Amino acid sequence: MSNPDIVIVGSGIGGATIASALAGSGARVLIIERGGHLPATPHARSTRSIFLDEHYRPKEMWREAGGAAFNPGNYYYVGGNSKFFGAVLIRYREADFSEMEHHGGVSPAWPFAYDEFEPWYSRAERLFRVRGALGEDPTEPRHSNPYAFAPVPDEPPIARARAELKGLGLHPASLPLGIDIEAWLKDGATPWDAFPNTGTGKVDAETGPLAEALKDDNIRLATGAEVEVLEPAADGRSIAAVRYRQHGERRRVTPKLVILSAGAVNSAAILLRSPAAGGKGLANSSDQVGRNFMNHNTCAMLAIDPRRRNASVYQKTLMLNDYYLSDGKGGRPLGNVQLLGKVDGNVLKAGARRAPKMALDFMARRSFDWYRMCEDLPDPESHVTVDGSDIVLQWRRSNMEPLQRLTKVMRENFRACGYPIVLDREFDKRTPTHQCGTVSMGNDPASAPLDPFCRAWDHPNLFVVDASFLPNSAAVNPALSIAAQALRVGEHIRKTELGG
Numbered sequence: 001m002s003n004p005d006i007v008i009v010g011s012g013i014g015g016a017t018i019a020s021a022l023a024g025s026g027a028r029v030l031i032i033e034r035g036g037h038l039p040a041t042p043h044a045r046s047t048r049s050i051f052l053d054e055h056y057r058p059k060e061m062w063r064e065a066g067g068a069a070f071n072p073g074n075y076y077y078v079g080g081n082s083k084f085f086g087a088v089l090i091r092y093r094e095a096d097f098s099e100m101e102h103h104g105g106v107s108p109a110w111p112f113a114y115d116e117f118e119p120w121y122s123r124a125e126r127l128f129r130v131r132g133a134l135g136e137d138p139t140e141p142r143h144s145n146p147y148a149f150a151p152v153p154d155e156p157p158i159a160r161a162r163a164e165l166k167g168l169g170l171h172p173a174s175l176p177l178g179i180d181i182e183a184w185l186k187d188g189a190t191p192w193d194a195f196p197n198t199g200t201g202k203v204d205a206e207t208g209p210l211a212e213a214l215k216d217d218n219i220r221l222a223t224g225a226e227v228e229v230l231e232p233a234a235d236g237r238s239i240a241a242v243r244y245r246q247h248g249e250r251r252r253v254t255p256k257l258v259i260l261s262a263g264a265v266n267s268a269a270i271l272l273r274s275p276a277a278g279g280k281g282l283a284n285s286s287d288q289v290g291r292n293f294m295n296h297n298t299c300a301m302l303a304i305d306p307r308r309r310n311a312s313v314y315q316k317t318l319m320l321n322d323y324y325l326s327d328g329k330g331g332r333p334l335g336n337v338q339l340l341g342k343v344d345g346n347v348l349k350a351g352a353r354r355a356p357k358m359a360l361d362f363m364a365r366r367s368f369d370w371y372r373m374c375e376d377l378p379d380p381e382s383h384v385t386v387d388g389s390d391i392v393l394q395w396r397r398s399n400m401e402p403l404q405r406l407t408k409v410m411r412e413n414f415r416a417c418g419y420p421i422v423l424d425r426e427f428d429k430r431t432p433t434h435q436c437g438t439v440s441m442g443n444d445p446a447s448a449p450l451d452p453f454c455r456a457w458d459h460p461n462l463f464v465v466d467a468s469f470l471p472n473s474a475a476v477n478p479a480l481s482i483a484a485q486a487l488r489v490g491e492h493i494r495k496t497e498l499g500g
C-alpha cells in the first residue's frame with residue numbers, strides 16, 4: 001500500500017486490536033510488522049525446542065546500563081508476544097484505577113475511572129472470545145455482560161487443588177482465558193503458556209483481532225518490515241513520515257496518522273531514536289519517554305507432595321486474589337497467584353542446567369506449578385534508553401516486599417494443603433513479559449507523554465497504543481487492558497479523525 005491514511009507499527013495486542021477497531025471506517029490502514037508468520041512445525045509443541053534450545057527467542061541482545069548484554073524473551077512475530085502468552089485475559093481490579101498505597105510506595109491512578117472503561121473491557125472480552133466465570137472471586141470488578149463462554153475446565157488434579165484451597169477458606173477462581181481447549185489439544189497434548197500458537201486454539205492478537213481487521217480490504221499487513229524512525233514535519237509538531245526497512249530495502253510512507261504499537265520497550269526506543277529538535281526524541285517534552293519501565297515482580301512456585309502425581313496436561317485454570325487488595329489481615333496489598341502451564345523436566349532444566357534430568361522429571365511429575373505476581377511501581381529512573389541501534393534497559397526494581405510476603409503466606413497455605421516441599425524461583429530482566437509504562441498516559445502534559453486517549457500531547461497525529469500507555473502495572477496480566485484501551489482509542493479516532 002503506497003499511500004495509507006494510517007500506519008500502525010506492530011501487530012501485537014495493541015496494534016491488531018486498534019486495527020480491528022478501524023475496520024469498516026473506510027480508512028486505508030497499513031500495519032507494518034517486524035516479524036513474519038509463525039510456521040507450524042514440530043518445534044511449536046516441543047519443550048526441548050522452546051525452553052532448552054530457545055528456538056523462538058530473538059537473536060537480538062539488550063544491554064543493562066554500563067553492564068552486560070542479555071538476550072530478552074521478547075518475540076517478533078505477527079501477533080507479537082501474544083503468540084506465546086498464557087491467554088489470561090483478566091481485568092484490572094476496580095481499585096487499580098485509583099491511587100493505591102503499597103509497601104514500596106504509591107501506585108498512581110488512571111486518568112479515568114473503572115466505570116468509564118468497563119464497556120471496553122466487555123467488548124475486548126467478546127473480541128478475544130474469553131472463557132470465564134463470575135461470582136467466584138471477591139475482587140472481580142463489575143461486569144455489564146457475563147462471559148460468553150464457560151471457563152476452561154479444571155483437570156482432575158486441579159479440581160482437587162481448588163477444593164484444598166477452598167478448604168483453607170480461600171477463594172480460588174477460574175482464570176479468564178482466551179483458549180478453545182478442544183482446538184488447542186487437537187494439535188498436541190501440551191500446555192499453552194509460553195508455547196507458540198500456530199493453530200487456532202489460542203485467541204491471540206493474530207487469531208483474534210488481526211483476523212477480524214484483515215477482512216477489510218482497506219487494511220493491509222506488511223511483514224518482515226522493521227520501523228527505524230518516525231520523521232517529524234518541519235514545524236516539529238506533526239509526524240510526516242514513517243521510515244522502515246523491509247527485506248533489506250529502505251522504505252518511507254507518509255500517512256496522515258501514525259499509531260505506534262511496537263510494545264513498551266520498542267515503542268519507547270523508536271521515539272527516542274527518531275530525529276527531533278533538542279535531541280530527546282519525539283513526544284518527549286515531558287522527558288518521560290522510556291521512563292517508568294515496569295514489568296511485575298514475579299516468581300514461580302512449585303508445591304510438591306512426593307507421594308502424589310500431578311497428571312494434568314495444561315493445568316492453567318486457577319487463580320487466587322485473596323491477597324490482592326490487602327495481605328488478608330487488613331495490611332497493604334500483596335498480589336495475584338495463578339497457575340502456570342504444566343512444567344516438565346525440560347522446562348525445569350532450562351532454569352537448572354546442571355541438575356540431573358531424572359530428578360527434574362520426578363519433581364515435575366509431582367509438582368503443582370504456580371506463579372506469583374506483585375505490582376512493580378513506576379520510577380523515572382527505571383528506564384529504556386538507546387545507544388545507537390542498541391536498546392539499554394535499566395530496570396530498577398521496586399516494591400519487592402509484597403513478593404516476599406506472598407511467598408511466605410503461600411508456602412504456609414501449600415504446606416497446610418499437604419505439600420511438604422515448596423520451591424520458588426524469581427523471574428528477572430531476561431523475561432520482560434509484562435513490560436509496560438514507558439510512554440504513559442495522563443492528564444498533565446508535563447508528566448505524561450500521552451493524553452487519556454493515547455494521543456501524544458506533542459504531536460496531534462501520533463498515538464501510542466500498546467503496553468507503554470499503562471500508568472501502573474497493577475498485579476494482573478496486562479493484555480486485556482491494552483486491548484480494551486485500543487478499542488476505546490479506535491473509536492475516538494473514528495469520531496475525531498475519520499468523521500464518525
Ligand SMILES: Cc1cc2nc3c(=O)[nH]c(=O)nc-3n(C[C@H](O)[C@H](O)[C@H](O)COP(=O)(O)OP(=O)(O)OC[C@H]3O[C@@H](n4cnc5c(N)ncnc54)[C@H](O)[C@@H]3O)c2cc1C
Binds near residue numbers: 035205
Ligand atoms: C510467555 C509470555 C506469556 C504471557 N502471558 C500473558 C498472559 O497470560 N496474559 C496477559 O495479559 N499477558 C501475557 N503476556 C504479555 C502479553 O503478551 C503482552 O502484554 C502483550 O502482548 C503486549 O502487547 P503490546 O501491543 O504492547 O506488544 P506486543 O503484543 O508484543 O506487540 C508488539 C509488536 O510490535 C512488533 N514490533 C516491535 N518492534 C517493531 C518495529 N521496530 N517495527 C515494526 N514492528 C515492530 C513486534 O514484532 C510485535 O508484533 C505474556 C507474554 C509472554 C512473552
